[in-house]
Amino acid sequence: MPSNHCPAVVLLSGGIDSATAAAVAVERGFAVHALTFRYGQRHVIEVEAARRVAAMVGAVGHVIVDLDLGGVVRSALTGQGDVPRDRPREAIARDIPPTYVPARNTIFLAYGLAMAETIGAFDIFIGANALDYSGYPDCRPEFIARFEELANVATAAGVTGRGRFTIHAPLIRMTKAEIIREGVRLGVDYSVTVSCYDPAAGGRACGRCDSCLLRKRGFAEAGVPDPTQYAEAAQP
Amino acid sequence: MPSNHCPAVVLLSGGIDSATAAAVAVERGFAVHALTFRYGQRHVIEVEAARRVAAMVGAVGHVIVDLDLGGVVRSALTGQGDVPRDRPREAIARDIPPTYVPARNTIFLAYGLAMAETIGAFDIFIGANALDYSGYPDCRPEFIARFEELANVATAAGVTGRGRFTIHAPLIRMTKAEIIREGVRLGVDYSVTVSCYDPAAGGRACGRCDSCLLRKRGFAEAGVPDPTQYAEAAQP
DSSP, X not given: OOOXXXXXXXXXXXXXXXXXXXXXXXXXXXXXXXXXXXXXXXXXXXXXXXXXXXXXXXXXXXXEEEBOOTXXXXXXXXXXXXXXXXXXXXXXXXXXXXXXXXXXXXXXXXXXXXXXXXXXXXXXXXXXOSSSSTTOGGGSHHHHHHHHHHHHHHSHHHHTTSOOOEEEOTTXXXXXXXXXXXXXXXXXXXXXXXXXXXXXXXXXXXXXXHHHHHHHHHHHHHTOOOOOOBOGGGOO | OOOOOEEEEEEOOSSHHHHHHHHHHHHXXXXXXXXXXXXXXXXXXXXXXXXXXXXXXXXXXXXXXXXXXXXXXXXXXXXXXXXXXXXXXXXXXXXXXXXXXXXXXXXXXXXXXXXXXXXXXOEEEOOOOSSSSTTOGGGSHHHHHHHHHHHHHHSHHHHTTSOOOEEEOTTTTOOHHHHHHHHHHTTOOGGGOOOOSSOOTTSOBOSOBHHHHHHHHHHHHXXXXXXXXXXXXXXX
């Protein structure tokens, strides 16, 4: 690994995509300042996964923020309603599901921008991807481009010309299989990551939510062994 | 008052500007859903002021969100460093002061957008103003315009064409005196509002921070009696 001195904020959820985005940030020569959110998600064990990922990529800092979303949003991901299971791939790609959290990535990137400006970073990495993305509007290239424009008028650093913010979404046009292959190339150990939206007691992945289904298919299509421990009931 | 049925989210800090923006929202026929943030600000008594303002304008709902900014930003407003006092007007208008909180309005509007999408609102009011604005980059018209563009690609409601988000900043080009005159016309009782960044024990306004100075001058220039109780030391 080269010695990395230029700081970047990396949004780190503990899943496959953000772990890979963090590894890309390291390869591009950035010192990773990881930022993780505890926002009332069902799958809060992903916060522990984020700690493992931060350690794995050699992050120089890791901030975990508590987001008080309960009074503001309703989503299956934060406990209002059920997480869909066993949805066909076309439905996952087409519909905006009940696990959509309104404006979630806008809030996450807003925090990332605050942290970046505070530590003097102009680069923010997010693992959003627009192909296997579960139909979330805030995982699309248009969203990333608009946020970058906003960042450069929203901040003192942006308007005084001290630098220009870049929102890096290196996975935005990759399939899950391509992401996994890229991560393997970069030495990511996916056994430390967690994807399941609704893990069973003990932390095992359900194997049936959109996120588990995308993960399983990604490993299968990448030809990479899936290190995930799925709950037995989900293994027919 | 007319019967208001169309919901709008109104960011409500408890100060003059947001109280006036809320009154404008009511005049324009919106049902006000107020949103206030407790973000470690020195002047947390403004949250109580926000409750009074919400009641005054007849808000149909009021959500108070705890924002965990401590690990992410450094600002004199959140206790890192001193709040400047007795700054001349030109300096207030020119410089970005240490009370600037990086990306604060981006985070506030991101939450407002999440709440709006959740309750089915397409209108968000913010009391930002670009003239007597203490040099904050996220109080300028460019910022508001960029956020509105972002909102309409960031959300399910925006991309499915169910509606178009509008960020209303009705005070953006008004001086503090104009804002106060507008509020008086709309029946705002400014005695319930709080502006001071660094209130004395007992809650009296310091009379010397940028926010107190802008407030005092605003009332003086508007020719409206200032109902604020300033700390005695600040009354030479």
